[in-house]
Amino acid sequence: MPHHDVDVDIPDADHTLDLPDDLAALIGDLEAASHIPAKRRTADIKPTVTAAAQLMYQHGVLPDELARLADLLTLRSHLAQASLAELVRNLYPAAHVADEVVLRFVGALGHGQLKPTLPLQAQYLRWLVMVYPVLENPSVLSQAYSVLFNLLDTAAIRIQTLLNLTRQTGGDPNLTGLLRVFKNYYPEIIVGDITKGRAASFKHPDSAWAQRLDDIQRQHAQRQVDTAVRNGFSVNHGVFQRLRGVKVVVPDVRTMHAQENSVTLEEIDSADSLVNKLEKIELPTQLVAVLADPLLQKLLLLRPDAEASSRISNWLMACLGDVAAGDADADIFLDMVDVIHEYALATKTLPPILVTFFEQFLSVWDGSSKRDKVLKTLSFVPLMEFQELHKILRALERAMLDNTPLSQLSLLRFYTSLLERWHITVQAAPSLDSLPLDSVTHVIEYVHPLSLTVTQTSPTVGAYLDVLDFYEALASLCSSPKLLPVLDISIPPPLLVYLTFFSPSLVITSRLCGILATYKRAWEAVMSPAVPRQLSVREREHINIFNGFLMDLCNCLWRGRAFATSDTNAKGCLLPASARAALEQYVTARDPDVLSLATAFDLSHSPLLCLRSISYLRELEDKAAADGGGGIRARHAGPVTQVSLGRLANRGGLRLSWQDYRAGVLAHLEEKGFPGIQELMYNTMKNLMRARQA
Template sequence: MNVERLINEKLQHIAQNASVKEKDVKRNVKNQIVELVELVSENGLEVAQLAEVLNVIIIGKLDHVDIIKLVKILLPRANVPNFLIIKVLSNLGNKVLKYDVQALLLRWIIIVYNVIEDHSQLIKFYGVIFHYMEYNTLRPLLCHILYLMTRREHVKPYRIRKLIDLQTRFGPESHLLGLLTLYKDFFPNLVTIRIPPIKNAIFKCPDVAWFQLFNQIQRRWNYSINDTPTTRSSSFKQTAKRRKLDHVEIPKACTFNATRNSITLEEITNIELLASNIDKIDLPSQLASVLENRMLQHIVVCNPERVTIARISYWLEQCLMDLVYWNDNTAETKARLNSLLIKLVALTEFMKEMLPVIQEFLVKYIQTWDGIEHQEAIFKLLSFLRPEPFEQLLKKFFMPLQNLQEKLSPSWKARLIRCYTDLFTHWILFQENDFGDEIEKSENSFLNLSIDGDYSRTIQEFIHHVNRISITSLESTSDNLEVQHAIFSAFEAIANLQINYNWNRIIIPSSSIVYRAFFSTSGMSLSRICGIILQYKEAFDKSEKNPQQNGSHHSRSYINYFNSFVMDICNCLWRNRPFNKTDKNSKGFQLDDDIIRKLQEVYNEDWTSCYSLTHLPSFAAISKSCIQNLEESSPNIRKRLTLPATQFSLKEISAAGGLQISFNDYRVHFLNVLYNLGFVGIHDFLYQSLTSLSKLKNKT
């Protein structure tokens, strides 16, 4: 006899004899239940069988222990129809069912929530669920279900008042606080009471063993065809079949409710068909297939209906919660989570409609993230964050990341700064895409974005934050080159904002960042910081030329502070006046006078050229090689230069029959050599900052 027939026969016998009082019959029913539990634990139940078991439970004629056993075998092979969930919710408060049974049925809803056919139908029971929050036994589980169901539109003032009243009456129960925290995330102005911080996840899997058994049944029927019973109906094979890719089970895109006048996604084989039939396409029954179906992604992007996005979001939220909170932290679970996060990155790059659910996931995940697990995917997802008031971003994301930054390696610090650069770039693109051709017409387009808060202030505070973590990263890593260049990339992106967009407040890098780069042993670091300063100079010039159009409000002292960067670097590299404080705007690299005097004593008569273009450690070797190349290409050289190139050494060697070139001409030649080697920043900076150098170049 096959498994299906055995299950059906036992179910029928239990249903028919549940209310019989005779001892022999009751004993036989108990035996049938034991055998049924064994069968179903291995094979699960079809929809009709689930409905039959649920009816027997709700009638409540069996012994309490047997009812509990039957609840535990509500193990669906496929999706759970809405009518089964509605039947459970409709029987809350049923006096025939003991409260622990009702609570167990609510646990079942939480466990199968991910495979409920249409969550939108459950919203109609939001008020019913709230009504039974008075019951102590049911309240934790009802809070959990509400947490899964709730979206912004469900948070009403009267529901907030109800929750606050429950919290006042029953005390600070963790599940009530968790739901209030969710409500406060949506409407902080309505939830005015103080909510104590919650360190651990509240809404965890209510029964891990049960959930794992449910997953085994789902995997058996929806992934591995070889494990399915031979009696499974052909219609179920089609509707339930899924495939497992890269450790994550993604539903296959199948449409089961198509009409004669509609076209299914399975029939769309190219973009032309998609474009000509976009209004007729029926969406697949399992919208989670959007994770790997690019055609479906196109459809959702073209017609992003709220219900569609909500259904995809529900699936993603539950899948993420399953992997992060409901499973043991095993290697298999980590692999599945990483696979899902990678797919989520690809989806988000194409569908920005997924940003809210990603942001909600990251808010929770970042609080306990070790900075190592799933690093690449997490950093990528963080770069998609939508702009919010800076205080919210700081609390939710930037402070936890800063705490990690203080502990982890230089490479991690550099990766964080690169993530912030990507985030900043996405914000600029977000602004550009939202406004399109109207950007050029807007006097201050950053202020016009419809977000909760002042977008320009968010940008401004974010740049200051990047400035701060850049300084601490350089100090803690002894000016690690990878960290340096990550910082330079960040400020190049920031400078681009200030040059090419209508940004009314220029924010320059900290002096610590600029001066540390000057003393770096890497010539590329010095060249890049010079290039960045040149970009900022261009931004200031543009702002000063059209102050009314750009809304410029930079103080003269702030502009002079920036000009000190230009003056100090020029004094060292070209004018042979290192650390000068007497010229206009010169700050002497903000070194104390005592330190400058000690440097003068160390270098003695070589003081004026020790930090010049040809003597800096970052360029000295290149300068020596440049001199040697000039000598090799010059005929009749009787004596070669053995000292560093200076005005005096070149003059002496020229008189002795050596290289015939003046120091000024040599520096112009050396700058061109640096340019050809890729040191474009220092070349352009000096030529555009020094009028005398430009004239010298034209002369030569």
């Protein structure tokens, strides 16, 4: 392609709204909603507030979450006062309250436009009183006493005022109690016999709240202990507590009829003990305890046993048989999911026995109960032959997909997690010869239609980001040096690329460009002599399609030829000729001297980039004016073009070449957190490549 300045010619080789049960995610939704006026929100935030309050009441708030909520509650926002009050009422710390959280609430007290309302401030004070027993540093309130005291209204704290109020109310017990406090601290002040009357004691504001706080603190402490056991080297006798409520009774580790010269698992209490006695350890009586006991999991990983696997399989199949025969409640499956989920998280594996269980489970699952746990557990499915895997994927889709964007997005996130785990598997494998890598390609092709469907059924920023999560994981997989010699490169569907490129979010466009830059490096690597393989027929077809992506995006962003089809490989972003003509007529009718369809999406004119590009130029002009030496006599009104830069210099304005301006905008975008566009341009445009090499 000698007549083009775009390096795109890689030569032929002859995602019904549901709410998450994750408090951190809910807080993120609240933070996003707090910046948007209620009338402009696309969804009601009240269910999110209610769900967050319920989770806080049930499980408490971890330190990191508490810090985020403290900011959310104390800074002025667009959340309703009722919503903020509900959050404060359920703000149960699961652990100690850090000083910074205390000071955040203290700093929110007082008068001022940016301060929370007075009713909310009263709730903050009440909360500080109630969490005092769990403060990380109780003296922090003493250190802030002067701040608190100065916030009080002077007239309200004068003793004479209290005396007058007491006389007017006939010796109100609460006022009498407060006067006694003053008398204790200031005995030199004479208050007469008023303090001898009946006085109300200062009680805890809410004893029920305190009891709930105590329960949450104890539960959190127990979870910490359980975690230590689960990650340690001793039998977890707390398994029943951790799985309380499930109908499946997973037996505890018990070794009956142990031999004199053997060692029971219950005797192991350290890593050294496990290693030194590994061959002498006798297997426990109920091997299915492996599903919940980490020490038994370690033993069977280090010392595999065919008989043990068979016994575990028999137990699971017996459970399935009971349900099939009607002798057990079908809810037993959901309880088993809890148990297997714990096992998968602990071992980072899902053995064939448990894969078989899920094949049975998915046939009776309603598609929504414990969906997050089901999908997280299934993401540990090992790399297997696609024929077997396809049965599970089809059963999963039949159970989950209900023609709603939520079900599609949940399924897409599952595939992203599965792909990421498989990537870890192949990177860790000593040899790839025994791995069915064709299954990776089949799954990728299986997900392409789902991703494209999500971009059309749920054209939101969040859904697009979920789609890009998958293709980011895919690009990383395809560009892996270990996989390049053995795995075909799979690219996104063309329509998906163009839909995401023209999305209303610069984050999305930047990420897409970064993903395409990763793909381009993968194509260049796989066609280099360093990779000893020939391209497949499918890959040869994909090269031409991918070159079309690059040419079209470069035409829009860099070359001022948006939707052109005359260039080699250019597809005009798949825009029909009739639509292009209508758009051209529309743009020309609006302002033909300033804008054309060809340049409507370049760095200066694009709706996503125009503010960033002119901001970059403003920074240069401000710097030139501040440097002195005559400064500049004219400023650019924007948008910037090659011609306008020449005119600007002639009028005494900033002297800047067109090439330097565009390179500067790319660098400015990267500096502001949008590196993808620069990455793609410097990997595609020949003049930029030469400039970087020089």
